[in-house]
Amino acid sequence: MKNKNQSSFSSKYWLIIISVLCVILLGIERFTDGKGPLRFIASYTVVPMQEGISYVGRFMSDLSDNFETLEDMKKENQKLQTKVDELTIDNTKLRQEQYELDRLRELYKLDENYSDYKKIGAHVVANNGSNWFTDFTIDKGTRDGVQVDSNVLAGSGLVGIVIEAGPTYSRVRSIVDDASNVSAMMLSTSDTCMVRGDLKLMADGRLRFEKLPNNDNKIEPGEQVVTSHVSPRFLQGLFIGYVSDIEVDANNLTRSGYITPAVDFSKLQEVLVITTTKKNMLEDNNSQDSQNPEEGNQEEASGPQESNGEEGE
Structure with missing residues (x-):
């Protein structure tokens, strides 16, 4: 029973002491226009804690913003990549068409060089x-x-x-x-x-x-x-x-x-x-020669053609 009373008495005692100290400190703060010991203590305890909480809050906010920005960048990058792929395909088609146009121009010139033939x-x-x-x-x-x-x-x-x-x-x-x-x-x-x-x-x-x-x-x-x-x-x-x-x-x-x-x-x-x-050309020439025998005889009189020895392919 004695231990219990001593423990109870000690708690009340400490509570009274702390209360008195708080009253004294508040009085001092009032008479010193907020420049007393409470402010000094708060500057080393409460303020750093507030700053830490504020920093953590800003960090989390920036992190959230960064995630949103990253997602936006991924979407934008995907759009840009799609556009690049489309432009690459278009460029390849244009180059192919240009090469084909160049080849067709060569064929056109060749066609003009041998315009006598169909x-x-x-x-x-x-x-x-x-x-x-x-x-x-x-x-x-x-x-x-x-x-x-x-x-x-x-x-x-x-x-x-x-x-x-x-x-x-x-x-x-x-x-x-x-x-x-x-x-x-x-x-x-x-x-x-x-x-x-x-x-x-x-x-x-x-x-x-x-x-x-x-x-x-x-x-x-x-x-x-x-x-x-x-x-x-x-x-x-x-x-x-x-x-x-x-x-x-x-x-x-x-x-x-x-x-x-x-x-x-x-x-x-x-x-x-x-x-x-x-x-075909030789047959056409022979047909014309048969229609004009005099011209054909004149050509035969000029002598036989040289044999070229070209082999079949």
Whole structure:
């Protein structure tokens, strides 16, 4: 019982003491216009606590604002990325259209250069799977006037010849194919030669020509080579390329060398097909000769044509 009373008495005592101290401190604060010890104590206890609470509040508010700003930035970034993707696609399409326009302009110039021949445009839809378009398929066939032996052009000159024609497609063998032999001639001298395909040479961007007469006609690098008038399958005057090298053969009777082709055979996409073949032209000429026998006799009197030795393709 004594311990309980002592404990109760102590609590009351301390409460009275604290109350008296509070009254004294409040009195001092009143008489000192708020510059007393309470303010001093508060400046080291309450004020820092208030500042800490205020800092935490501002931090949480800024953090919330940052999260909102981050979400807004993510949404804006997604919109910008979508726009960039759309612009990239549009730019790619424009570049493709520009490249196609450039190629079509080349075909248009080529069409003007050979305006005497009836032609039709076609797209390359397949090749033989190699890096070079030696044997490829186009999307035009007999329904469009294409036939076997139709000559094919692209870039600046001759590409090859049609070897198979279906109703809606045709196969073309290019002049760089190993099986290709084309009767050609030097443009300035009309001396004939044979241009042979060789894929090994094509890797160096060259074609080989052979059997050029070793006469007094001077042939230098840069000379233009075209299809000859004696070719049985190729129309006359189709541009093949430029002479890059020439030398006299061991027999001292002929010359041979290399040609830089006028066509890039690694990037064929569009071509021009001449629908009139050499056979058609010869048949038309024979028909006209039969109607004018006197003119035909005069032509026969001029002598037989030279055999060119061009092989079938």
